[in-house]
Amino acid sequence: MSSSTPVWPAGHDRRVLAEVDSTNAEAARIAATLAGPTWILALRQTAGRGRRGRAWNDPPGNFAATLAIPSGAAPAQAALRSFVAALALADALTQATARPEAISLKWPNDVLLNGAKVAGILLETTGQGGTPGPLAIGIGVNLSHAPDPGTLEPEAKAPTSVLSATGAAIDPESFLDLLAPAFARWEATLRQHGFAPLRRAFLDRAARFGEPITARTLRETLTGTFTDIDETGALVLTTAKGPVAVQAADIFF
Structure with a gap:
């Protein structure tokens, strides 16, 4: 990992929990109490979720976190945070591994390392009646362990871990120190310049583009x-x- 750790983004809080059922569920529980964007990191997650209710396995040493954003956004705008998260993950993984050529982005919400799945993103909102609610951006990264392929759906992308694929060892809190500033940079780009620069950056890293x-x-x-x-x-x-x-x-x- 690079010896220079980025500065934690201004105005963002962080909460590190020894154990929780789901960081997205925790984000929903505490959303009303948050003063601003808050990263919730679980050192152990017992009931992690992926898209469409699928289970997400989180053994100790892997990364399970949610960025809770209390101020709501329209659904179309909220969905673009998947691209913010994917690009931030690519930047953080590049810093952690020094292997940018090995990292690609699988639309809409997976990150690949050497063509195997290393990270996933889950966006959830609690808005009702057309009113935007708090947004939870859940992120899971196989830092130390990859799930047993036999526990996955038959057509699921083969998994990998940062450690097994690159030899880079990084703990969850250190990875958050890389990810949070990267997310803040891409979020600022989205707010200031719209989706176009994120679209271009995503396509530059997109898995199977043109295929x-x-x-x-x-x-x-x-x-x-x-x-x-x-x-x-x-x-x-x-x-x-x-x-x-x-x-x-x-x-x-």
């Missing part, structure tokens, strides 16, 4: 060439019937 992939939504399965990400953050596939924008899907290579 055939399959997108499975709740309603259909689409196969086409990954040709773009549009201004809303949707994946654009060029299919036999022309370009198709995919707002949410599981992606398979």
Whole structure:
């Protein structure tokens, strides 16, 4: 890891918990008490969640944290925080491993190391009746341990860990010291310049860009060439019937 640790972002709090069920659940519980953006880090998470309610395994030594943002954002704007988180993870992992060429971003919410899944992102909001509520941005990183592939869904991306893939050993609190400033930088870029620079940066690191992939939504399965990400953050596939924008899907290579 680089010997120069970035400065903790101004106006952001941090809470380190020895154990919690889920950092996203904890964020929802304490949202009303927060004065500003707060990172919640669990040294042990007993009921971690991934997308669509899937379990997320968190053995000790791995990273499980949530950035709780008390002020709400419109759903479309909140969804762009997935790109903020992915780019921040790429920067933090680059600092931790000095292996930028090994890191790629799998739309919409996974980070790959040497082509295997090393991190995932889960966005949740508690807004009701069209009113934006607090936003929880959950992030899990396999720092020391990768889950047993036999415990995953049959088509799930093969997992890896930072330690096994690169030999870099970093503890969760030190990784948060890298991630929080990186997130704040990309968040400032989004607020000041809009989504366009994040879109370009994501495409520069996007896994399988320009190649055939399959997108499975709740309603259909689409196969086409990954040709773009549009201004809303949707994946654009060029299919036999022309370009198709995919707002949410599981992606398979």
